[in-house]
Amino acid sequence: MWTVKVVGLGLVALSLSLEVLVWVVRRRRPKNILNEVLFFPSEITCTEAIFTPSLHSCLCTLPHGVETSFSRLLCHILSTSSSLDLCVFAFSNMDLCRAVLALHNRGVVVRILTDKDYAAITGSQIGVLRKAGICVRCGVKTVYMHHKFVVIDGRLLINGSLNWTVTAVQSNMENVLITEVPKLVQPFIKEFHRLWEQSDPSAYLRSAFHYFYSNFTFYLLLIITVCPCSFVICLPLRSGNVLTC
């Protein structure tokens, strides 16, 4: 009886150890974190099937059913389910604009930060996005807002050298890095938040008003001092006694 008990105890200990082992292995197994790199220029192909997957055939002359860097990029953008924070220098690519509009119509919260000079150039899609009701903010400083990154659903980062233009996608040598590594994604979320707050029009209007208000006494004293002085100086000139340039 004693032997049976001891053997049983040994087996229980062994199976328990194995259970713990399996649990630890499962727990420590690295999750499937997405890491992908795309290079451009990308082949020009038909993107209709990406926008409307139910479409059976398209009559355009472009190649169909080909996976390219651009189609991969579009798929990642269209996979957004809740929020898309885009910070891009130049945005003139109509396919990417269509993707962002599709997300907006689907109820995704889209926020766009862009460069104020490039937002106004011919071909920019920023006006189209604004008209559709998407919240767009421009950098307030005189420097370039040169980022080209997107944060999707607060978990996926798309970053690289690629501006959202047709030339960048179809002609230039460019790269796009796609990652879910939290140590890389989190700083971009923070930076987007910082730049978004900094570019809030109401905030910088308030700050401009505050600046003027805090210097109001100075301006008032300046006016009070300068006006009588200029009157005193100009009076003899007017009366024709002295003529100076």
Added chain:
Amino acid sequence: MWTVKVVGLGLVALSLSLEVLVWVVRRRRPKNILNEVLFFPSEITCTEAIFTPSLHSCLCTLPHGVETSFSRLLCHILSTSSSLDLCVFAFSNMDLCRAVLALHNRGVVVRILTDKDYAAITGSQIGVLRKAGICVRCGVKTVYMHHKFVVIDGRLLINGSLNWTVTAVQSNMENVLITEVPKLVQPFIKEFHRLWEQSDPSAYLRSAFHYFYSNFTFYLLLIITVCPCSFVICLPLRSGNVLTC
């Protein structure tokens, strides 16, 4: 005696399981993979101490001993021990040029790929690097070589929106992503190799010669056909019978 054997066996099984458990945990522990993000513009500080760590004091008026995004970037570049593969659109920053020259003088294999138009603009440091004996190649195509990435020692990737210019470092809103994640680094190594081979001057001279040589018969036939024809056409015009524009 039987009981002692069973208990002993149970204990051995238990300790073996624990050993395996510890081994598995250690093996599956994620290695310390570097992942870092830097944002610009960076504060302008003195970089002398980074280049000459033995320097005790610097008399310049810039702030000293301050860690900035730019000083971090410089430190990563200067940490190179064997190879630096740089693929950058614009390179005019003198501090970064000094860092690359320091690496070259230290025996690091430096290869630079850059845009052919931007390599020739005023202030570009490409000429300085070429004169120092660093191997620089320019894109052969008419499109922009718009990348801004570096691969250090075939293990560390530096990528982002930052061109290697003073404006980008000190004024613009930019980002730099630094990672050792192999799935992100490896594609850039391959792409650099591909672009490097593509930009080999001897390769495209050979290809141009091959193109001309393969079309030699065509050009010869063209000359043989066109010359007598033009002679036949021009003769009556010369003799003044017909005058056409």
